[in-house]
Amino acid sequence: MGDQKRHNNTEGEASVAYIGHSGFCVRLGKLVLLFDYYKGEIPEFDPDSQLYVFASHRHQDHFNFEIFNLYGRYREVHYILSWDIGRKYKAKYLQQKRGVSPECCKAIHWMKPEEEFSDGWIRVRTLPSTDEGVAFLVKEQKGQKTIYHAGDLNWWTWEGETRRKYEKRTEDFQSAVAQLEGEKIDIAFLPLDPRQGKERFWLGFDYVMRHVSIRQAYPMHCWDDFRVIDQLKAMECSSGYRDKIVSPIDPLSMS
Numbered sequence: 001m002g003d004q005k006r007h008n009n010t011e012g013e014a015s016v017a018y019i020g021h022s023g024f025c026v027r028l029g030k031l032v033l034l035f036d037y038y039k040g041e042i043p044e045f046d047p048d049s050q051l052y053v054f055a056s057h058r059h060q061d062h063f064n065f066e067i068f069n070l071y072g073r074y075r076e077v078h079y080i081l082s083w084d085i086g087r088k089y090k091a092k093y094l095q096q097k098r099g100v101s102p103e104c105c106k107a108i109h110w111m112k113p114e115e116e117f118s119d120g121w122i123r124v125r126t127l128p129s130t131d132e133g134v135a136f137l138v139k140e141q142k143g144q145k146t147i148y149h150a151g152d153l154n155w156w157t158w159e160g161e162t163r164r165k166y167e168k169r170t171e172d173f174q175s176a177v178a179q180l181e182g183e184k185i186d187i188a189f190l191p192l193d194p195r196q197g198k199e200r201f202w203l204g205f206d207y208v209m210r211h212v213s214i215r216q217a218y219p220m221h222c223w224d225d226f227r228v229i230d231q232l233k234a235m236e237c238s239s240g241y242r243d244k245i246v247s248p249i250d251p252l253s254m255s
Contacts, residue, residue, distance in 0.1 A: 014145055016187060017043050018248035021061055022220040024189055026147055028140050031121060032074075035136070035149045035189065038064040049074045050121055056151025057133025058085045061221075068094070071104040079108040080117065080124055082133035082151075086110045114179075127180070129153045130173050137183065147187045148180065148214075152221070154191040155204035173204065180212045188212075192219035194228045202232045209241040218246050 015027045020040035026033045032045050035054045038061050045051060051074045055063040063085060071077045086108070094100040109117055113128035121141055126134040131152035138147045155173040157166055192205050209217060219229050226249055233242045 013143060014187065016218065016246075018218070019043075021223070022056075022149075022151070022189065022191075024149070024218065024220070024248070026187060028143060028145055030075075031140060031142075033122075033138060033147060034067070034070075036062040036151065037067055038062055042066075042070070045074060047074055051077045052122060052138075053077065053079045053081075054136055054138075054149065055079075055081045055085060055133075056135060056149065057082045057129065057131070058088050059132060059152070062133075062151065065098050065100075068098065068100045068104055071101065071107060077104075077107060078119075079104075080136070081108055081110055082126075083110045083112045084133050127153060127176050128172075130156055130169060130176065135176070137180065137185075145186045146184060147189075148183075148185045149189045150191055150208075150220075152191065153177075154193065154221075155200075155207055157196065157200050157203060159197055159200075174207070177208055177211055180208070183212060185212060185214045186216065188214045188217045189220050190217055191221040192228050192232065193221050194223060194225040198231070201228055202235065202237070205232065206237050209238075209244070214241075214244060216246050217241070217244050218248055220248070 017025045019037060021038060022036040023038060023040060024035050025043060030048060030050050032049045032051045036056055053067045053070060091105045094105055111117060111126045111134060113126050113134050115126050117124040123139040123141060125137045129135055129152050133151055135151045135153040136149045153176055156169055190205050190208055192201060194201050222228055229247050232238050233245060
């Protein structure tokens with residue numbers, strides 16, 4: 001199982017497996033959603049699964065060419081990838097340098113910010129990132145579950161940055177999150193990055209939890225420093241939502 005930890009959704013129908021960093025998979029019966037895999041062991045799924053593989057952007061810690069090895073192993077495999085990946089890695093490169101088959105390339109759907117995709121199984125809407133690529137809002141068509149994966153959409157503020165840069169980052173982040181207001185999200189994967197420092201690591205996570213209706217929130221992008229989860233839960237600001245936070249490495253939550 002590697003780094004995987006499984007968690008049952010409160011509905012009992014959906015399960016979440018943590019793979020590593022920002023990598024998760026969500027199982028909803030035959031429907032499987034795999035997000036931002038870059039390392040660790042990908043779980044084995046029912047061969048009859050309808051698998052959707054998401055990558056929010058091209059950064060090494062969110063995208064790995066190994067995802068293309070999943071093609072052909074399941075009933076259907078679809079790739080929902082950020083446009084910046086395709087801008088860097090053209091179809092010719094994927095086929096000639098990475099051995100990706102032409103059939104697999106045809107299964108890739110490239111998405112820019114603020115675009116929509118729907119195929120009867122899922123409906124996907126993308127949000128602009130505050131770094132690279134996109135964030136994904138995914139609605140399951142049959143069971144009406146809603147899953148949000150932020151990718152690198154976060155309130156990225158850093159010690160020593162100029163006031164102008166801080167204000168621009170803040171405006172971009174809050175404007176993107178405003179697109180989620182009014183949604184009822186069952187499972188959300190949100191960055192909680194210790195590199196921002198104790199005065200900043202919690203800002204983005206806290207803002208989303210205060211402005212969006214979320215039932216379960218999984219911290220990610222923690223760079224294996226999961227102490228920040230307990231630190232956030234101990235802060236007064238989290239009093240209204242700390243019970244919704246699910247640690248991806250909490251053995252008590254494993255099924």
